[in-house]
Amino acid sequence: MVNVDTLTDKIPTGIEGFEHITYGGLTTGKTSLVVGTSGTGKTMFAMEVLSKGVTIFNRPVVFVTLEEPSDDIKNNALKMGWDLDRYVTDKMLKVIDASPDPVPLEKTGDYDLSGLLTQIAHSVKEIKAEVVIMDSIGSLFYQFRDVGLIRREIFRIVATLKDLGVTTILTAERTQEYGPVSKHGVEEFITDNVIILRNVLEEEKCRRTIQILKMRGALHSKGEFPFTMSRTGIHIIPLSAAELKQTSSNIRVSSGNNDLDEMTGGGFFRDAIVLVSGPTGSGKTLMSATFTGAACENKEKVLLLAYEESREQLLRNAMSWGENFQNYENEELMKIICVYPEAMGLEDHLLMIRTEIEKFKPDRLVIDSVSALERIATVKNFREFVIGLTSFVKEENICSLLTSTTPRLSGGDSVTEQHISTITDIIILLRYVEINGVLRRGISVIKMRGSQHDKQIREFSIDTGGLHIAEPFKNIQNIVLGIPSQSAPSESEQLGEMFKK
């Protein structure tokens, strides 16, 4: 994977994740076409490039509004906290209002768009603009209805801007999510960069994605990347966030349970992602509670996200195992967030988690349960979420414990496990084991990256003191598969038993 593209000069946009998928931003002095159906966020994209350009990169911008009147644009921007009037006063922005005239334009003979071109060129020179944004050029086709002429004139404007050395962003409509790139075929002559925004309805769930269709002469990531829009702008979720940056730690932290620490060869690594999988009632929440308690006792900060229980339930249950979460919260060692999975889309969940992590800066993260989020998303969407989340927590070096509820009481795979298992460092299975008509519980560490671990399936019990791990099950097979069966004791065991007596 190439991270730095040194061949082409690029300007950063300031849109979260955009620099990552384009290896640096938009190509300098080139024209980028941003296309999308209605409501995909084209104007938002344009506005964010404008505002971040001015406020973060100190880059003067000319904004040409062809659809909405400039007052509407300014009001909408203000809701996002972007004060366009101030940028104008600071000579960092020129807004050209070329929205449809309330006075109808009548046509009597030949004309061209030299007026618009003059306005743009004049503004660029006046504030020494580095970026010109036109939103959206499709409106010109409606205002003037002369398709051939408008295409020629857009080309002339783009060519003039290229001569001036500015980076141009044009937005345009399209009619289908997967069809012709744009409505009026503008991409045929604005050929430097094409960016597609999508808002696809899949299994009754909306999913926004961004795709860099082409970026002439420059490297970029291929494929669609999910994004979400919040009050602060667009957030693109790069799926491969930190593949190469991840460092690994040899320092171990306690799981909160001595027996489990022993099974894992001394505890979890400090940057590990731990998946605890088991059927309902098997002790997952207990395990996350002891993990939390151990961290807080050690003065480490824990962020706990609960998707299955309310805050009160959580506090009460933790108390019954001797963990006083309320105290930890008062000491600001812990933050509990309880949300319904259905409260928002998966991208928004991810964004929320990332924002909370950045704010609270926890040393550990607990998600109980990550599988609860499965039901609000498509499989593809969920996979992206899991990859986005895990790569982020890895980057931040947060020891994370995720729980996953298996679909059947006897065990079996959940979607979560299929997508998460290769990303996790440690997988702990909790299973019910039926022996002679009695339900018992089994625990096993089936994977532990970079460390030796106990490979046996041990019996464990839960009481007010928490979780107690005992001896391995003997003569029971297929516990992990969920179909335990008894087998005859081996010869050596039988001999051993004989000598005991």
Added chain:
Amino acid sequence: MRYAFKLYVYGQTGTSIIAERNIRELIEEIRDIECSLEIIDILTSPEKSMEDKIIATPTLVRTDPQPQIKLIGDMSDTDFLKAMLGFR
């Protein structure tokens, strides 16, 4: 009644020259009505294009009498032009 026009042109381009000629001919033709015509070349004074939000050239604006009327093109469709401006 008094009429006032502004004609926005872009340098000495073909459409600009034709539009100016056409509009002067029209004023000549209706000499019994008092008309004023201001020619604005946005190539030499680009700031005027900003002030009056000129997108297409040539653009003819009838500023007086109200309501304002905006026409674009080289004004070669004289019958339509006259009808739009209220001269027939």
